[in-house]
Amino acid sequence: MTVKGVTVLGKRNAQYDEILTDPALAFLAALHRTFESTRQSLLTARIAVQQRLDAGQYLDFPSETAHVRADPSWICAPPAPGLEDRRVEITGPTDRKMVVNALNSGAKTFMADFEDSNAPSWANMINGQINLRDAILRKIDFIQGGKSYKLSKNPAVLLVRPRGWHLDEPRVLVDNRPISGGLFDFGLYFFHNAKALVASGFGPYFYLPKMEHYLEARLWNDVFLFSQSYIHIPHNTIRATVLIETLPAAFHMEEILFELRNHSSGLNCGRWDYIFSFIKKRRADRRAVLPDRKDVTMEVPFMDAYVRLLIQTCHKRKVAAMGGMSAMIPIKGDEAANEAAMNKVRADKLREVTAGHDGTWIAHPLINKIAMDIFDKHMLGPHQYHVRREDVKVTAADLLNTSVSGQITEDGVKSNVSAALAYSAAWIAGNGCIPLNNLMEDAATAEIARLQLWQWAHHNAHLDSGDVITPGYIGKVVDGVAPNVKSLVAGIKDEHLAIAVSYLKDQVKRPWASDFLTSDLMVYLEKVDGAKWVRSSL
Incomplete structure (x- = not known):
């Protein structure tokens, strides 16, 4: 070169x-x-x-x-060939x-x-x-x-x-x-x-x-x-x-x-x-x-x-x-x-x-x-x-109207935890798209799961039962859900699931959640690549 x-x-x-x-x-x-x-x-x-x-x-x-x-008066270009x-x-x-x-x-x-x-x-x-x-x-x-x-x-x-x-x-x-x-x-x-x-x-x-x-x-x-x-x-x-x-x-x-x-x-x-x-x-x-x-x-x-x-x-x-x-x-x-x-x-x-x-x-x-x-x-x-x-x-x-009917349920918390853990663990192994509970999960849906968990804990939101959602509560749900994640998505390794568990528990404790899980987890792809590479902090 x-x-x-x-x-x-x-x-x-x-x-x-x-x-x-x-x-x-x-x-x-x-x-x-x-x-x-x-x-x-x-x-x-x-x-x-x-x-x-x-x-x-x-x-x-x-x-x-x-x-x-x-x-x-202005309009965009006409459809290109094949995009009509x-x-x-x-x-x-x-x-x-x-x-x-x-x-x-x-x-x-x-x-x-x-x-x-x-x-x-x-x-x-x-x-x-x-x-x-x-x-x-x-x-x-x-x-x-x-x-x-x-x-x-x-x-x-x-x-x-x-x-x-x-x-x-x-x-x-x-x-x-x-x-x-x-x-x-x-x-x-x-x-x-x-x-x-x-x-x-x-x-x-x-x-x-x-x-x-x-x-x-x-x-x-x-x-x-x-x-x-x-x-x-x-x-x-x-x-x-x-x-x-x-x-x-x-x-x-x-x-x-x-x-x-x-x-x-x-x-x-x-x-x-x-x-x-x-x-x-x-x-x-x-x-x-x-x-x-x-x-x-x-x-x-x-x-x-x-x-x-x-x-x-x-x-x-x-x-x-x-x-x-x-x-x-x-x-x-x-x-x-x-x-x-x-x-x-x-x-x-x-x-x-x-x-x-x-x-x-x-x-x-x-x-x-x-x-x-x-x-x-x-x-x-x-x-x-x-x-x-x-x-x-x-x-x-x-565009900012949040009049959304519905409640936060224990099943909703568990579903988000499951999606965030399964996707993060699969992503670390090099798989960016997974079927989970009859849904196709990608980074976008996993991000909703992660940010909702953080949002609920940050604002001490209440479950429909009246219980307050705290980082500790979510941590306990993570511990309860994690053992079942490997049965939901084929090929998830223990080491990757452990990283995902630690990551999610940390996220819900933060003053502000990270902007993107893909940025956070990128470092773990070094093992998939088999080589060290340089971060943007140069």
Whole structure:
């Protein structure tokens, strides 16, 4: 390797070196040197916002961009090839089997995920890049366990979700500093595949997670302009859908579209991360204490307002308003339970299409037909941009409305403890997406579980029995639940479960819970990687 200033601490082999080429690493270095200072300033700005919220200030729509929201003349780019109809999108991590099955699922698109359903071990990140490259080149066919996996003639259109701005890639240093995880994921995928995607009639398409401010969208847009120029493809070839999955971003929807307007393909209701962010951003506000996770549905006031505003905003600017993920998965061996679960999926997808969404997310190929049938019946065209939702008048107070019915129960505490422990233990082993109690749990749902436990203990919330929730009480629940976790999720090791137990007990005692469990637990992936690497505290 001869790229000046670039150090790769992750393992290398002949296959990995096909991705970690000198030209690709030089591109990553250029991205880092051009945009890292801006990324860091935006992350610092997030801290300042949280401090103001902790001091009692409420979020509101930004006054300095009122003219953007008031101007009816601007619209976003037209749908790019393959993104005209997105009625069902399947999502999942980038392991080879998942990539083939998702692309063959019958869904319109596949969002290959380097973020919340992926534990970012070095092997996962680089093998994921290899798998996506091979899929684009139609060289991904393989045999496993005597079964042949072969890409269909007309697979789903590929979109890629890189990591959020807050995460580093500690195994690649530029000038002795870790590169942004998001730029690493985006950069390698874009550099190796953009021209091939364009040649095939499509383009490099992305989902952008975890943004909290329209200036963070501006940064992505600048990255896109730089990158397209770097490899000499036309500007506005890239398309990006932004997940509105943080509370601050809900107040910046139009501004985010405006910043990305020539590269935008819409917004998505990232519902689970949104609930997690709602708790985190309002952590100091006792009035924002929420009941059991199962009771925080899409029908509660603050979630309903968020959905209605997103659909109105997207259709006003002529882009897709994508619905979110139903966490239900098929249940084997119990026909009655499976039918009840699938009926919940049907109700969820019917709610989305009748509200005006242009598509929805699924996590399992067997749910594709359910979602597709409902959207086919109720959405006769490729989208619903004509559903303007001019009846919608969402205020800041609506987005902050915590009038949520329900109670905090012992079963709710146990369910959260189980989800947080099981997911954290699996994640440490390199697995970022687990089935648990007939739900698909990823980082977002695990984060809700963790933050709710902290919120209940921090504010001394009461169970429906009248008992006060304390860190000690949660600690006892953790001790009681932990022995059963290994029976719920295959492959969990004692050493990883012990780390998860210690971590969760510590979290509920803290004055403020950590921002992200993925940041906290990243250090334990060193053992998965088999090498030491440098932290961002350099």
